[in-house]
Amino acid sequence: QKEVEQDPGPLSVPEGAIVSLNCTYSNSAFQYFMWYRQYSRKGPELLMYTYSSGNKEDGRFTAQVDKSSKYISLFIRDSQPSDSATYLCALDSNYQLIWGAGTKLIIKP
């Protein structure tokens, strides 16, 4: 079993839809939870960062962490074609980052 599981997609939704991207993990030692966005042929860039259970909002993006269920989510409201990218979750324990495989998201105009 992988330490971090992430549905690879692709996930295709119409413009304006609410998108839910998810990761599950097995190690309860993870303390920090990040979402990176990666455009085609580019390196990942940090989108959201949280270290506690609950929700964190930034514009159209909301990161949710449920430590009891070992489950993290990224919600995108009013999705735009420019949101089309691969979204990677990354979990940190003792300064070691473990990455999900990434979910490819396609927003159709």
Place this chain on the structure above:
Amino acid sequence: NAGVTQTPKFRILKIGQSMTLQCTQDMNHNYMYWYRQDPGMGLKLIYYSVGAGITDKGEVPNGYNVSRSTTEDFPLRLELAAPSQTSVYFCASSYSLEEKLFFGSGTQLSVL
């Protein structure tokens, strides 16, 4: 502001050849990293460095070597290339271990 710059962007190697992937950053970051990204897999850490002259192995170091003679540069050396090293390689840097990673645009390497 250049950030993290990787060269080359693409390269094809024959089995047994060697090459160096270049990485330089202009943000005065102490921490630098090399990752590989394979389809359907998460990023895997190859080597990292916490400052000039200090390097350490990551999760998948076999077949690679690194050096860090300056704060800015962190080259990755592939010796005796093998097909299993076909991948996209990313260099990244950060101010500290708790800070976010800044990535380069990657090097797509094929070993045939």
